[in-house]
Amino acid sequence: MTFEDWFRTDRLPHIYCAGCGNGTIINCTLSAVDQMGWKKDDTVFVSGIGCSSRAPGYIVTDSLHTTHGRALAFATGVKLANPVLNVVVFTGDGDLAAIGGNHFIHACRRNIDLTVVCMNNQIYGMTGGQGSPTTPWGCLSTTTPYGCAEPAFDLCELAIAAGANYVARWTSYHVKELEKAVKAGLETPGFSFIEAMTQCPTNFGRRNKFKQVADQVEYIKTHALLRAKRDRMIEQGEKVPDDFFVIGELMRRKRPAMGVKV
Amino acid sequence: MTRLEFWQGNTACAEGALAAGCRFFGGYPITPSTEVAEHMAVKLPKMNGVFVQMEDEIASMAAIIGASWTGARAMTATSGPGFSLMMENIGYAAMTETPCVIVNIQRGGPSTGQPTMAAQGDMLQCRFGSHGDYSVIALCPASVQEMYELTARAFDLADRYRVPVFLMADEIVGHMRERITVPDKVGQTPRRELDRGVLPFQPDADLVPGFATFGKGYGVHVTGLTHDERGYPCATNPGVHAALVRRLVDKIENARTAIADYDIINPDAEQVFVAYGAPVRTVQQVLHDRPDGMIGFLRLRTVWPFPEHSLKMFKNAKVFFIPELNMGQIAREIERHVKVPVVSLPKLGGDLHTPPELVAALEAHR
Ligand SMILES: Cc1ncc(C[n+]2csc(CCOP(=O)(O)OP(=O)(O)O)c2C)c(N)n1
Ligand code: SF4
Ligand SMILES: [Mg+2]
Numbered sequence: 001m002t003f004e005d006w007f008r009t010d011r012l013p014h015i016y017c018a019g020c021g022n023g024t025i026i027n028c029t030l031s032a033v034d035q036m037g038w039k040k041d042d043t044v045f046v047s048g049i050g051c052s053s054r055a056p057g058y059i060v061t062d063s064l065h066t067t068h069g070r071a072l073a074f075a076t077g078v079k080l081a082n083p084v085l086n087v088v089v090f091t092g093d094g095d096l097a098a099i100g101g102n103h104f105i106h107a108c109r110r111n112i113d114l115t116v117v118c119m120n121n122q123i124y125g126m127t128g129g130q131g132s133p134t135t136p137w138g139c140l141s142t143t144t145p146y147g148c149a150e151p152a153f154d155l156c157e158l159a160i161a162a163g164a165n166y167v168a169r170w171t172s173y174h175v176k177e178l179e180k181a182v183k184a185g186l187e188t189p190g191f192s193f194i195e196a197m198t199q200c201p202t203n204f205g206r207r208n209k210f211k212q213v214a215d216q217v218e219y220i221k222t223h224a225l226l227r228a229k230r231d232r233m234i235e236q237g238e239k240v241p242d243d244f245f246v247i248g249e250l251m252r253r254k255r256p257a258m259g260v261k262v
Numbered sequence: 263m264t265r266l267e268f269w270q271g272n273t274a275c276a277e278g279a280l281a282a283g284c285r286f287f288g289g290y291p292i293t294p295s296t297e298v299a300e301h302m303a304v305k306l307p308k309m310n311g312v313f314v315q316m317e318d319e320i321a322s323m324a325a326i327i328g329a330s331w332t333g334a335r336a337m338t339a340t341s342g343p344g345f346s347l348m349m350e351n352i353g354y355a356a357m358t359e360t361p362c363v364i365v366n367i368q369r370g371g372p373s374t375g376q377p378t379m380a381a382q383g384d385m386l387q388c389r390f391g392s393h394g395d396y397s398v399i400a401l402c403p404a405s406v407q408e409m410y411e412l413t414a415r416a417f418d419l420a421d422r423y424r425v426p427v428f429l430m431a432d433e434i435v436g437h438m439r440e441r442i443t444v445p446d447k448v449g450q451t452p453r454r455e456l457d458r459g460v461l462p463f464q465p466d467a468d469l470v471p472g473f474a475t476f477g478k479g480y481g482v483h484v485t486g487l488t489h490d491e492r493g494y495p496c497a498t499n500p501g502v503h504a505a506l507v508r509r510l511v512d513k514i515e516n517a518r519t520a521i522a523d524y525d526i527i528n529p530d531a532e533q534v535f536v537a538y539g540a541p542v543r544t545v546q547q548v549l550h551d552r553p554d555g556m557i558g559f560l561r562l563r564t565v566w567p568f569p570e571h572s573l574k575m576f577k578n579a580k581v582f583f584i585p586e587l588n589m590g591q592i593a594r595e596i597e598r599h600v601k602v603p604v605v606s607l608p609k610l611g612g613d614l615h616t617p618p619e620l621v622a623a624l625e626a627h628r
Contacts, residue, residue, distance in 0.1 A: 062476040065485035073321035077328025106317040
């Protein structure tokens with residue numbers, strides 16, 4: 001099998017805009033799932049609401065497309081009621097960190113055996129480009145027309161502080177690394193959080209001086225700092241520029257977990 | 263074989279759920295419902311079930327819906343403030359036809375209101391509280407015995423009609439202790455699985471589709487978006503939306519008679535009480551004190567879908583009296599169905615009506 005065998009082909013074409021990074025992240029996730037050798041019948045995809053959260057609708061397994069922000073609470077019910085099921089959650093920055101922020105930290109704290117893939121496009125894509133809790137300082141959106149004046153969340157730091165067993169961040173450019181990180185997440189008992197920085201040309205790129213999709217991908221690529229490099233910079237007393245973000249595996253540990261198949 | 267117990271209403275509710283096969287409870291503590299959760303927290307782990315205290319009532323509702331899709335009989339219990347938070351995902355359960363049981367031990371509202379005092383102020387919220395059109399089932403117990411029996415029945419109804427079912431109790435019934443006869447076993451009608459080859463949201467003749475349990479190879483897509491019979495989003499086709507919403511309503515409203523549960527007492531009377539929940543007990547006292555058969559009583563255990571045909575049994579009725587622990591929520595519903603005067607007898611603050619208060623109403627309308 002390959003990742004393509006996991007698609008619900010009678011639902012294609014998808015709703016994503018040309019140049020959207022979501023498809024890349026779905027492909028990476030499905031490749032990782034496929035490598036796990038999991039049966040489709042034992043695998044469930046859960047999501048909230050947003051462009052990112054439409055992903056489960058394109059996957060052939062049982063799938064639960066829920067309410068905005070609540071995916072993790074629904075997934076908790078699925079996983080605790082039947083731990084035999086492998087449960088993977090797709091979410092977005094708004095879904096996970098704004099309306100779903102409370103569910104996010106509590107799912108991390110419980111360390112429930114889910115793998116969560118967050119497509120962080122730093123914007124509310126589906127509703128037409130409003131600011132989100134991860135919109136960078138100064139960036140333009142329809143609700144931050146003079147530049148975002150709120151500091152952004154670091155979702156991975158949040159997941160680490162709240163107790164997740166596995167935390168990694170990659171991007172829509174780093175497909176091999178992203179796929180490996182998702183696989184590591186799927187293999188880890190407990191809560192695994194993989195953040196994928198991605199481009200939304202329609203609602204973020206267009207308003208923030210990225211004329212071409214490739215310009216934004218290039219920006220993501222050049223502003224991603226490997227964890228080891230970041231650590232070296234800090235050691236040497238160098239300042240990490242504010243518009244850079246860390247990529248790599250950021251946490252791997254064995255806190256007691258809930259809902260693990262016995 | 264049965265056994266006698268002396269239980270609190272909330273304990274009886276939890277025991278009724280367990281007897282009906284409930285194996286998943288997700289909840290958040292709130293007076294006066296907390297004893298239901300506490301009892302489930304003790305019992306479920308010993309019965310191969312799951313108890314989880316969620317971070318709020320939004321999450322509690324979400325968790326029981328998730329659990330239900332794995333085939334589990336799942337429930338939550340709450341009161342006013344938590345009930346308000348549950349509305350979002352109650353709508354999701356209605357739209358996705360997810361069987362689940364929601365217990366509301368009603369207290370005085372609005373807002374934080376009266377945490378330890380009884381009320382029936384959520385009767386319309388339970389019917390209409392989430393956005394859009396849909397129908398639900400609501401049962402109202404008036405004794406500890408009924409806390410047990412109606413909770414157990416709620417699970418059968420939820421599975422039968424694939425709908426959220428509410429046990430709309432109140433602080434009085436939830437917290438009082440009385441004798442209860444506990445059966446050895448409660449009969450259960452299991453959820454009907456989807457037949458292979460049938461679309462997951464394709465209804466049977468009774469308008470209810472079979473259930474595509476997760477993990478059984480159906481590959482079902484469940485969404486709160488308007489969906490076609492495949493379960494696929496189809497949110498801009500007016501016909502698909504209209505047909506879906508009509509079916510969600512009709513599958514319940516057409517089954518009104520089958521779902522109905524009520525007692526008719528003195529059907530020839532001219533003056534008739536209609537009551538549900540704790541006020542039933544005051545009406546019973548009035549009838550006990552006046553055994554002349556002159557006072558009619560429609561005693562409802564099902565409130566939604568409203569069993570309007572039951573009102574027609576009182577052929578000589580000249581006036582209906584509706585004592586409620588709210589400002590007349592069900593009196594309004596009754597007004598829609600009868601041509602004679604309907605006298606709402608609201609009681610707010612947490613106390614029950616006294617028998618003299620009800621007798622005074624009878625005298626005033628003679
Ligand atoms: C309770 C509720 N509030 C608001 C909305 C409207 N809404 C739909 S998607 C969305 C934002 C999604 O943002 P994100 O999670 O980042 O997903 P993206 O579209 O960017 O992938 C909002 C606010 C909703 N569906 N439900
Ligand atoms: S709006 Fe943005 S996130 Fe949504 S599909 Fe288009 S490009 Fe992707
Ligand atoms: Mg987003």
